[in-house]
Amino acid sequence: MIYFDNSATTKPYEEVLESFIKVSRDFYGNPSSLHGFGAKADQLLQHARKQTAEIMGVHPSEIYFTSGGTEGNNLAIKGAAVQHASKGRHIVTSQIEHPSVIEACEELEKQGFSVDYLPVKSDGSVDIEDVKRAVRNETILVSLMHVNNEVGTIQPIKEIGKWLSKHSQALFHVDYVQGCGKIPLSFEEGFIDLCTVSGHKIHGLKGTGFLYIKSGVQITPLFSGGNQESKMRSGTENTAGMVAFAKALRMTEEKRKTSIKHLWYLRNYLYNEILQIQGTVMNTPIDGAAPHIINFSIPGVKGEVLVHALEQVNIFVSTTSACSSRQKKTSRTLTSMGIPREQAEGSIRVSLSYGNSVAEAERFVSAMRNIAEQLSKVIRRSK
Numbered sequence: 001m002i003y004f005d006n007s008a009t010t011k012p013y014e015e016v017l018e019s020f021i022k023v024s025r026d027f028y029g030n031p032s033s034l035h036g037f038g039a040k041a042d043q044l045l046q047h048a049r050k051q052t053a054e055i056m057g058v059h060p061s062e063i064y065f066t067s068g069g070t071e072g073n074n075l076a077i078k079g080a081a082v083q084h085a086s087k088g089r090h091i092v093t094s095q096i097e098h099p100s101v102i103e104a105c106e107e108l109e110k111q112g113f114s115v116d117y118l119p120v121k122s123d124g125s126v127d128i129e130d131v132k133r134a135v136r137n138e139t140i141l142v143s144l145m146h147v148n149n150e151v152g153t154i155q156p157i158k159e160i161g162k163w164l165s166k167h168s169q170a171l172f173h174v175d176y177v178q179g180c181g182k183i184p185l186s187f188e189e190g191f192i193d194l195c196t197v198s199g200h201k202i203h204g205l206k207g208t209g210f211l212y213i214k215s216g217v218q219i220t221p222l223f224s225g226g227n228q229e230s231k232m233r234s235g236t237e238n239t240a241g242m243v244a245f246a247k248a249l250r251m252t253e254e255k256r257k258t259s260i261k262h263l264w265y266l267r268n269y270l271y272n273e274i275l276q277i278q279g280t281v282m283n284t285p286i287d288g289a290a291p292h293i294i295n296f297s298i299p300g301v302k303g304e305v306l307v308h309a310l311e312q313v314n315i316f317v318s319t320t321s322a323c324s325s326r327q328k329k330t331s332r333t334l335t336s337m338g339i340p341r342e343q344a345e346g347s348i349r350v351s352l353s354y355g356n357s358v359a360e361a362e363r364f365v366s367a368m369r370n371i372a373e374q375l376s377k378v379i380r381r382s383k
């Protein structure tokens, strides 16, 4: 099988699975227990936190383990809103955020917050001038993603963070779920206060991740309970999951250092070859996008038809994001980029990981060529 759906989720590394099993089997104590067996689990948890912090270039006390991207985004956004409501009730985000950001903001709107959903340019990027215009005295939070999960566009996080740090009291939250392991991001240089990462997008396990909360930044926890994770995230810690997470992060970072050129090679090869297939149109911009996501369309052919045609030859891709694909809605990201409806409905997303090979990319291109040819005959006949 050719797995080109790595933005939906990645295959856990073998070593990650082994760590998870070992810790689950041998160190299943509760990190909060008073006895030594619990203390051992706590040591492992703190070691995973230290390793994670080192890789991200931050202090261990700034890493709060969560169940992944959705929780991290909800905690950052709702936690910041509740904590700082007395200073202002205005939030700025964009139209192309993940549903865990957009819908968290929509919920806050119902509670009396006002939210600006910034438009994007035709390449999917937010215009910093729009951020400057939207931010006002009552703005308490700006939440933007680093790499878009559907088209791969990279947002100008550093520039926006720098401007915010000089001109606003608003906290800056970044959804780094798709960028992590592919495009380095300095939290310090981006003046980032809150940052979300998810384990299963970097060959870790589902239900793992962290929220970075910059030292001194206050947000209100979402969960009530046993006050774990320095009171920020109640619930018995997933020690094995977090040990596995730290391993996945380390291994992915090593891969990035040794294999990023390979990923770019695959991406550029696929980009150029797909463009030459009759009837295809690119939705991912040629520049300013991450090396692992290519979104394209065959207008007039529904994306799901392409997904299933590829599945017939054992190639797995997505229409839009995994969570939106079952809802059969036209992609909000693509429509916000000004892509016509027919083109947006015909889009598919190919998403790569370091483990994909040139041979797989070649097989994909050849399969796609055949499918496009067959479909063009059907379309001609039906006209």
Ligand SMILES: Cc1ncc(COP(=O)(O)O)c(C=O)c1O
Binding pocket: 007, 008, 067, 068, 069, 070, 071, 073, 098, 100, 145, 147, 148, 149, 175, 177, 178, 198, 199, 200, 207, 209, 321, 322
């Ligand atoms: C950009 C982005 N943010 C957040 C999430 C949610 O992450 P999780 O699946 O870990 O909840 C995803 C998952 O697709 C994503 O792509």
